[in-house]
Structure formats: C-alpha cells, structure tokens
Amino acid sequence: MYSWHRLVIFITFFISAAPAMTADQRYGYGTVPTEIEIRAWDIDVRADGAGLPDGKGSSVQGEALYLQLCSACHGEFGEGIGRFPALIGGEDSLDKERPKKTVGSYWPYATTLWDYINRSMPFGNAQSLEPDQVYAIVAYILNMNDLISADTVLDRKSLPAIRMPNRDGFLSPDPRPDVHSKACMKNCRDNIEITSHTRNKP
Numbered sequence: 001m002y003s004w005h006r007l008v009i010f011i012t013f014f015i016s017a018a019p020a021m022t023a024d025q026r027y028g029y030g031t032v033p034t035e036i037e038i039r040a041w042d043i044d045v046r047a048d049g050a051g052l053p054d055g056k057g058s059s060v061q062g063e064a065l066y067l068q069l070c071s072a073c074h075g076e077f078g079e080g081i082g083r084f085p086a087l088i089g090g091e092d093s094l095d096k097e098r099p100k101k102t103v104g105s106y107w108p109y110a111t112t113l114w115d116y117i118n119r120s121m122p123f124g125n126a127q128s129l130e131p132d133q134v135y136a137i138v139a140y141i142l143n144m145n146d147l148i149s150a151d152t153v154l155d156r157k158s159l160p161a162i163r164m165p166n167r168d169g170f171l172s173p174d175p176r177p178d179v180h181s182k183a184c185m186k187n188c189r190d191n192i193e194i195t196s197h198t199r200n201k202p
Helices: 002-020 035-041 059-069 110-120 131-144
Strands: 056-058 153-155
Touching (some): 059 131
16 A cells, blocks of 8 residues: 555656646657668658659569569469469459459559558568669569560659559548547447448348
C-alpha cells in the first residue's frame, strides 16, 4: 500500500511539472541526421510518380533479372509458388467470391509497384537493386500481364503514364462506416446485428 501511495505522488508530481518543459528543451539524445542518412530513408515513390529516380529498363532486360531474383517465390511465369503470391491472372475476379489479387488484376498504379519492389524485394535482400534493375523487373511483370509490349522502355516519365486496369477500383473516401465512426466510450448501443460472416454458412 505504501509503494502504491509513493507511485501516485510521483506521477502527480511528474504531470504537474510537465507544463514547465519548453518546446526548445533538449534531452541529450540522438544526433542531427546527415544528408546521406536522409537520402537512405527518403525513398518513397508516390502514385503520381514523384520520387522516381533516373534510370530505365525494358521487359527484355528484366526477364533474366526476374528469373534470377524473383522466380523462386513468384514462379517462372508469375504464377506464384506456395505461400508466395501470383503476379499474373485474376482478370474480372475481384467481384467474385474468391478474388485473385495480382499486379494485373488488382494493383492500381505501376509507380507504386516500382516503389514496393525497390524497397522490399528481392525477399531476404531488400533494397539491393539498382534503379535500372527495378525498372526492368517492373517492365517484365507488366509485360507478363499484357499491359505493355516487350520492347517498351520504362523510366521516370513513361512509368506514370501506364494506366493499370484497376486504377478506378478503389473508392475515395472510404464509405465503410467503421473507418469513420468514433470509438464509443459510454451509452453505447447494445443491439449489434451480425450482417455478414467471414465464411459461408454450411
């Protein structure tokens, strides 16, 4: 009981002292990041292509890279292996009971495909690819999905111009009420009704 009383006193003192701390107060931790550290972190590419680096690549160049670096997980033809996802197929399946979400059927922007591969692939050795290699692998994947021809050269200008089949398949703003509702803290309704199930009833 005595320890609990001391803890309450300490917390009360700390809270009362907090407003006295100023915004410019320093605590002696960390360092100012260098330009090299900032560049290493600032690698995101937006849907409109902002952030894409210089470089270029075609499907012809990307085939060998894909077979070497990607096919062990995603299959030689993008069909997916084991728990690793397929990259091709799934056309007209998104409104079905078991949609097949692939680059060709689901991915909204070719630019964010570049971003994902650049920051996360190949599996186990992320961020080891040069920009030219990423452009070439993206080109090969898009070519496998019949979205560009084999000789199309992708770069920071041509990649954002590619219109993916499902670009307009995402709703904005999100109409689902659960993403807009505030958490209920009191007088919550208790007549909740289940309207759907995660699997079909037998």
